Amino acid sequence: MNHEMMLKIQALVDGELSRPEEEALRREMDKLPECGAYHRRLLKEVERMSEISELEHGMPFQASFLAQRVMQRIHSLEDPASVGRQDGGFMTRLHFLWRTVLPVSLGCLIALWWFQPVNDSKLVTDTISSESIKSRTPAMGYYETKDDSMPPRGVISFRSESERVSVMWISND
Amino acid sequence: MSEASEHTNPKFHAGEDPDDVLVSKAQSGNKDAFETLVQRHSSRVYARAYSIVRDEDLALDMAQTAWVKAWQRIGQFGGQSRFSTWMTRVTINVCLDFLRKSKRWRFDQSIEAMLETEKGPDLRLPVVEYDPLEGLERQELSQLVDQAMQALSADHRSVLVMHTYEQLSYAEMAESMNCSIGTIMSRLFYARKHLASILEPMMQKRNQTHES
Numbered sequence: 132m133n134h135e136m137m138l139k140i141q142a143l144v145d146g147e148l149s150r151p152e153e154e155a156l157r158r159e160m161d162k163l164p165e166c167g168a169y170h171r172r173l174l175k176e177v178e179r180m181s182e183i184s185e186l187e188h189g190m191p192f193q194a195s196f197l198a199q200r201v202m203q204r205i206h207s208l209e210d211p212a213s214v215g216r217q218d219g220g221f222m223t224r225l226h227f228l229w230r231t232v233l234p235v236s237l238g239c240l241i242a243l244w245w246f247q248p249v250n251d252s253k254l255v256t257d258t259i260s261s262e263s264i265k266s267r268t269p270a271m272g273y274y275e276t277k278d279d280s281m282p283p284r285g286v287i288s289f290r291s292e293s294e295r296v297s298v299m300w301i302s303n304d
Numbered sequence: 305m306s307e308a309s310e311h312t313n314p315k316f317h318a319g320e321d322p323d324d325v326l327v328s329k330a331q332s333g334n335k336d337a338f339e340t341l342v343q344r345h346s347s348r349v350y351a352r353a354y355s356i357v358r359d360e361d362l363a364l365d366m367a368q369t370a371w372v373k374a375w376q377r378i379g380q381f382g383g384q385s386r387f388s389t390w391m392t393r394v395t396i397n398v399c400l401d402f403l404r405k406s407k408r409w410r411f412d413q414s415i416e417a418m419l420e421t422e423k424g425p426d427l428r429l430p431v432v433e434y435d436p437l438e439g440l441e442r443q444e445l446s447q448l449v450d451q452a453m454q455a456l457s458a459d460h461r462s463v464l465v466m467h468t469y470e471q472l473s474y475a476e477m478a479e480s481m482n483c484s485i486g487t488i489m490s491r492l493f494y495a496r497k498h499l500a501s502i503l504e505p506m507m508q509k510r511n512q513t514h515e516s
Contacts, residue, residue, distance in 0.1 A: 138489045145467070145492075147474050176496070183442055185469045186450040188354045188363075190347050197350065197364070198342040201371040202335065208372070 132165050140170050144177050323387040330378050338378070342371050345388050349395050355465050356399040358454055366402060370395040396466060397480055403458045404482070448510070452502040460495035467492060 139156050142148050148156065160166040190197070321329075321340070329337035349370055354363035374394050381390050453461055459481075466472040466480065474492075478485045 138493055141493055141496075142474070142489060145474070173496075176500070179445070180449070180468050183446045183449060185351075185355065186446045188351045190350045191360055192364070194343045194346040197346045197367060197371075198339050201342050201368050201375075202339050204368060204372050205335065205338075205375050208376075 132163060132169060136163075136166060137169065140166060140173060143170065144173050324383060327378065327381060327383070327387050330375070331381070338375055341387065345391055346371075348388060349391055352392050352395045352465075352470075353399055355453070355469070356396065356458070356462050357402070358461070362402075366395065366399050369402075370398040373398060392470060393480070396462070396470070400462060400481055403462070444510075448503060448506055449499075452499050452506065455502050456495060456498060459491060460498055463488060463491045464495045464499065 136159075139148075140160070143153060143156055160170060321337070323341065323344070326337040326341050330341065346367065350363055350367045353366035353370065354360065357363050357366055370391070374391055377394070381387065453464065456464070462481070463477060466477050472480070474485045474488050477488045481488065
């Protein structure tokens with residue numbers, strides 16, 4: 132008896148087969164004695180299971196407790212501010228944080244991110260005047276800026292984009 | 305509310321509004337009526353949630369969520385079935401949603417996938433050739449089955465609860481569990497087999513105790 136046959140017999144026991152399907156299966160079962168035995172055993176098992184009543188798991192609290200919590204949640208969904216008042220102000224404070232502090236912080240973060248490239252370019256031009264820059268080439272993670280406007284000294288500054296530090300080296304040559 | 309449903313509801317007292325009256329009041333936005341329904345059916349809802357998740361705190365959370373969902377969807381309740389039946393279905397769906405999203409469900413599914421793809425349940429689970437429930441008194445049987453249910457995986461427990469205690473059809477279970485009827489048939493098959501294999505040593509232990 133294969134797995135498919137077992138599932139069909141189960142469906143028969145559970146009353147899930149249509150009349151023609153049931154008749155076809157019964158004809159098939161007549162040919163295979165082990166199918167008949169399996170059918171009888173499963174039928175008995177399912178009948179016994181349906182006879183027993185489910186063990187009642189009582190609530191470890193009063194029904195009114197659950198009702199109160201449910202109604203609080205429903206009120207909070209429909210009027211969030213009212214929950215703050217009921218909960219002694221904690222939810223109100225949370226609500227205030229959510230409505231004011233969070234957007235302001237988010238705005239500040241966005242502003243910082245937005246103005247960062249402007250500040251960076253300022254930093255570079257403040258360090259070395261634009262007239263004195265002879266070459267400014269991007270390298271691996273930093274800009275290499277060479278300045279030889281003050282002969283015989285040469286100025287080489289490095290600005291690391293990732294580390295956000297600038298290093299200036301002045302040579303005596 | 306029908307007379308039968310009033311009978312089956314132990315918390316319904318004469319003079320109180322029947323469920324259908326409370327439901328129509330709740331549908332028009334009356335929260336007091338809804339609260340009465342919550343109080344009246346809370347134990348059943350909690351029990352059903354517990355039977356699936358098997359954890360008191362989680363069951364309380366599931367019961368609360370189910371009631372909140374019921375309030376949001378009370379307008380969809382058309383009165384074709386009893387309110388308690390509808391509410392039980394809502395509870396089952398909430399529990400199944402939770403299990404689907406949680407790690408427990410994924411773990412169970414991986415076991416199931418392993419069993420089904422390797423066609424190995426017959427090898428892994430002992431073949432039970434006797435009636436595991438024979439010779440037991442009803443109360444004793446209920447307790448043993450309940451203990452065995454505890455040891456089942458969440459999805460196997462869910463199909464058994466839905467089929468045995470809620471009498472849901474394969475199609476209804478498939479809809480609730482968001483899967484095909486074939487998957488439901490397979491889950492039910494393995495769940496029964498697994499339950500029998502758990503009950504076997506329990507029965508042996510019980511018989512040994514009785515003999516000694």
